[in-house]
Amino acid sequence: MRATLRWAHADFRAHRGEALFVVLASAGIIASLLLAGALFGYAANPWQRVFNQSHGAHIWLHTRAGADTTALSHVDGVAAVSGPYRTTATTVESRGARVGVTLRAAGAAPPETGRPLVTDGSWLTRPDTAAAGTGAGNGAVVLEASVARALWAEPGDTLRVTGPDGAPHALEVSGIAEVAEPRYHPGGGPGIGWVLDGTLDEVAHGDTGQSVGLRLNDPDDTDFTVQRAVTLLGADRVAQVTKWQQARDEAGGDDRLLGQMFAVFGLGALLAAALAAAGAIGARVRGQLRDIAVLKAVGFTPGQVTRGFLVQHLAFALFGVALGTAAIALLGSRIPGRIGEATAVWQDLPGHTALMIGIPCGAVLLIAAATGLSAWRAGRVPPVPVARAALPSAAPMTALGRRALGARVPPALVLGWRAAFPRRGRTLAVVARLALPLVLITVALVAWSTLDQFRTRPAQMGLPAALTVRAGQSAGVNDADQERALAAVPDVAAVHPGAEMAALVPGQTGTITLRGLGTARHPYPSKVVEGRSVSGPDEAVAGQGLLDLLGVRVGAWVRMTVEGRPQILHVVGRTIEPDSGGRVITTTIDTLRERDPELRPDFHALVLREGADPVAVSAALAGTTGTALEVRQTPNPVDRLEPARAVIAALIAVLALIGLIELLTLIGTGVRDRGRDLLALKAIGLTPRQIGSMIVTAAGLTALASAVVGTALGALFGSWLVDTQGASSGIGAGVAQLPSPAVLSTVIAVAVLGAVAAAALPATRAARRRPADSLSETL
Secondary structure, eight states, X not given: OHHHHHHHHHHHHHTHHHHXXXXXXXXXXXXXXXXXXXXXXXXXXXXXXXXXXXXXOSEEEEEETTOOOGGGGGSTTEEEXXXXXXXXXXXXXXXXXXEEEEEEEOOSXXXXXXXXXXXXXXXXXXXXXXXXXXXXXXXXXEEEHHHHHHHTOOTXXXXXXXXXXXXXXXXXXXXXXXXXXXXXXXXXSOEEEEEOHXXXXXXXXXXXXXXXXEEESOGGGHHHHHHHHHHHHOGGGEEEEEEHHHHHHHTHHHHHHHHHHHHHHHHHHHHHHHHHHHHHHHXXXXXXXXXXXXHHHTTOOHHHHHHHHHHHHHHHHHHHHHHHHHHHHHHGGGSSSHHHHHHHHHTTSTXXXXXHHHHHHHHHHHHHHHXXXXXXXXHTOOSOTHHHXXXXXXXXXXXXXXXXXXXXXXXXXXXXXXXXXSOHHHXXXXXXXXXXXXXXXXXXXXXXXXXXXXXXXXXXXXXXXXXXXXXXXXXXXXXXXXXXXXHTSTTEEEEEEEEEEEEEOTTSOOEEEEEEEBOSSSBOOOOEEEEOXXXXXXXXXXXXXXXXXXXXXXXXXXXXXXTTEEEEEEEEEEEOOOGGGGOEEEEOHHHHHHHOTTOOOSEEEEEEOTTOOHHHHHHHHHHHHTTSEEEEEOOOGGGGGTHHHHHHHHHHHHHHHHHHHHHHHHHHHHHHHTXXXXXXXXXXXXXXXXXXXXXXHHHHHHHHHHHHHHHHHHHHHHHHHHHHHHHHHTSOSOOOOOOOHHHHHHHHHHHHHHHHHHHHHHHHHHHHOOHHHHHGGGX
C-alpha cells in the first residue's frame, strides 16, 4: 500500500494540470447540481419561501373589537406576536372588478413578524405636514398579490373603496406584497390590504375588528396553541382562526406540479453530471496507459494499479466535491440575479440540509463507481507498451472518403468527418454523452414554450374567454338585452351565457362541477383534444379529471344528481380544463334548461378579439354599464407558475455548463488519442492549419450530431412529460407545446459554435506540436 501511495503522489506531481482539471470539473459539476437544487426548492415551495422570508405567523386570530390580546405573548410556545392590527371589511372596485378586502391598519415600517414582502411599488409612508391636507400617504393602500391580480391593480392606480357605512373612498395603490396567508379566490374569503391608521379611521368610522398573528416555537403545537388562545380571549370574541396549514395546502397543488416536473430535471442533471465526471476521470486514465505499462514492467500488480488509481481519483473527487459545496454554501447567495436569491432563501427551506449532504454524497458514489470501472481497466493494461502501437487507432478510410478526397473535397472536412465518427460503438457513446444535456435543455424549452402558450394563446389551452361578467340585482334588463349590450362593447367578439352548479357523481361519493356554457346555435369554443365538440342535445365535453374520477372514456353516458334531480349526459369529447382539477363537465345552457326551464345565466363569458387588452375592455364595460356589472378576468394557471420561468432559464445555464465540461473532456481525449494520426498526417504533408481545421471540424460535426439527436429526443420526451403531468393534474394531455423551429435551430447552432470555440485552443496547440513531441505518444 505504501508503494501505491508513493506512486499516486509522484503521479500527481507529474500531472498537476490534469489533476487540476479533474478537481475543477468535479467542483463545477457539484456546484451546478447544488444550484439546481436551490432553484428547485425556490420554485417548488413558494409558500414556504414567503413564510421564511416574511418571518410568518403560524396562527392568525381575527377577533371582534375590544378583545384584549396582550396576554397572548405569554402563552407557552409563542415565540413572537404580530399585531394586533385594527381591521375593517370593505369592497374594493377597479376597472369593473369587485373584490371583498379586509383592510388592516399598519405602521409606516413593516412589522418584523408576519412582514408583507413588497414585490412591486413601495410600502406605506407617513404624509408630510405640507402634504397632509392633500391626502398624500394617508390615502395609500398596499394590496396582497392575489387581490391585485383580481383587480388588475398596479402601483399608482386609484381604487374605489366602500366602507361598512356604504360611503365610497378613493385610495391609491402604493405597492403589492406577498404574505404566507390564504390567497384570495373569487367566491371565497376576503383578501388583504394594508393602510395607515388614519386611512382606516376614515374608511371604517369606528366599525373595526382585530387581527393578531402568533409565531410558534414548534409548528406541531398549532392546534393546542389555538385552543389556549381562544380560551384566553373568549370564544365569543374570536370571529375566525386561520392556521398555516390552510395557506400551505392552498399552494400545495403548485408545489406538486413544479416539484414533479423539476424532479425529472434533477435526476437527469445528476446523471449528466456523473457521466461528465466519469468521462474526465476515464480520459485521464487512458492518457496514462504508457505510465501504467511501465509500472507493470517494474513489478506492480494489477491490484496495486487499480487501488492506486481508485485512491488517487477518489481523493480528487472528494476534494472537488468539498470545494464545490463550500463555494455554494459560502458564496452562492452572492451570485447576482435570481440564482443568488434562490440560494439565499434555500438555506431556510425544508430539505436544505438533506440536499446539501445527499447531492455531494450521491455524486461521490457515482464518481466512485465510474472511477472503479476505469481503474479496473487500468489494471488490465498489458505491460508491453509496443502492443498498443500495433493496434489500429481508427477505422480504415472508407470508399466514400477516398472518393471525396479524389473529388478535391477539402482534406480537413473529410478527415474531420473520419475523426468525428471513427467506429459505430465509440461514435454512439460519444454522441449519447453529449446529447444528454441537450435532451434536458430541450425538455426545459418545451416547458417554457408551454407556459408561453398559456400566456399568449390562452384559447388553445382551454381559456377562450378572457373575461367573465356577472350582473347585479339592479341591472334591470333581461338576458337578451344584456347580451346585446355586452356584445356592443368594442373588442368583444362573442358573448356566451353560462351557469355553473355542483353535481353529485353516481353513488354520491364526490362532487363535480356541471357547467352550462353557450347555446345550441352559438356553442362555447372549448378546446377539444379528443372526440368532438357539443353539437346536439344532452351532449357534453369533460375534463380529464372528471373522466379519471368516474373511470369512463369519451363516448360514455354519465349520470349525475343536480339539486336532487338526475341529469344524464353523453360525453362526446375531452377538453383541456384548467379549472377545479379538470373535474368539470360542460354542456350548453339549453340542455340545462330542459331540466330546469326557469334557469337563468349566472354569468356571461366574453371572448375578445385577437390582440384585445382585457384590462381596457373591462374598463369599457364599467364605463358603459356603470357599477351594476362585476367583471372578472379568467384565472390563468400560468400565473401560479411564474417562478418556474426563471428557474428554467437558470437550469438551462446549469445544463450548458455540464455539457461544456463533457465537451472539453471529449475534445481533449480525442486530440490525445489521435496523436499517432496527427504524426502521420504531418508526415504526408498536411499543414498545421489543415490539422487544426480537422480537429475543429471533428468537434463541430460531433456536436452537430449530438445536438440533432438531443433536440429530437428532448422534443419527444418533453412533450410526453408535460402531457403526462397535465393528465395527472386533471388539466388533461394535449397541453404540451414544442419550441418553434427557430428556437431549436438556435440550440443546435449554439451547440456547434460552442464546440468549435472550445476546440480552437486544443486544435492550435496540436497543430503547433513537432513530430518529435508526438513520437513518444506512439508507445
